Amino acid sequence: MTLPDGVPRHDFDGTTSIATKGHPEYGEATDGEWRRWDPHRSKLGAMLALGMDTGLEGGQKTLYLGAAAGTTVSHVADFGGPTYAVEFAPRPTRDLLDVADHRENLFPLLKDARKPETYAHVVEPVDVIVQDVATRGQARVAALNRQFLDDGGRLLAAVKARSEDVTADPEDVFDEVVAELQESYEVLETEQLAPYHEDHLGVVARPLE
Known part of the structure; x- marks a missing residue:
């Protein structure tokens, strides 16, 4: 496994992570x-x-969609460059602001990832879009935000089956979302995220030329 610069494996009291x-x-x-x-x-x-071959590197510019309270985006900002963190809900955004206090390269945005026109004046072109949104239409969110991604950049998405359709078979949901993603992205790799996260699919993609 190739890890990004700044993301080594480290021992924590006998557990390597x-x-x-x-x-x-x-x-x-x-x-x-x-x-x-x-x-x-x-x-x-x-x-x-x-x-998974995420293509992540140290110092990259990142747009993070669905930052919540900042658990993951804090790690991204630790080894990355300018990191724009979009979160829709006010309560977790307050926690996200605290995370940003310790990271001068992390820029929280209280915005809706389904409406990129509301933050287009703030976000510069980025190398990576990380998407972790709990909403229907996850492929559409990725397509709408494609405008921020450099041609050689990557989309790293966590597709949540239950957010699309709580009654459908997750495999069917994944197939539908990936098929829709392929209208604007070349899908390079997919893998279910069990045992860490049930009914989630990790997707690595790059924008179609």
Whole structure:
């Protein structure tokens, strides 16, 4: 597995895990400046732990859709460049602001990822879009935000089957979402995120030319 610069494997009291160097945010294990990136708390962490080829590198510009309270985006900002964190709900955004206090490269945006026109004047072109949104129409969200992604960039999405249709078979939901994604992206890799996250599919894609 190739890990990004700044995301090594590190030992935490006998448990080896991926880690980043930064201020702890959610009760994760720490060792000096290193903090454990818990794949059970992070879909992107699970993608890395499962060995998916995310293409992540240190210092990249990132647009994070569905940042919530900042668990995963805090790790992304630890090793990345400018990181724009979009979150729709006011309550987790307050926690996200606290996370940003310890990271000068993290920019929280209280916005709806389904309406990128509301933050288009703020977000510069990025190398990576990380998407972790709990809403119907997840492929559409990715398509709408394609405008921010450089041609050689990557979409790293965690598709939540239950957010699309709580009654449908997750495999069918994944097939439908991936098929829709392929209208605007070339899908490079997919993998279900169990045992870390049930009924979630990790997707690595790049924009169609």
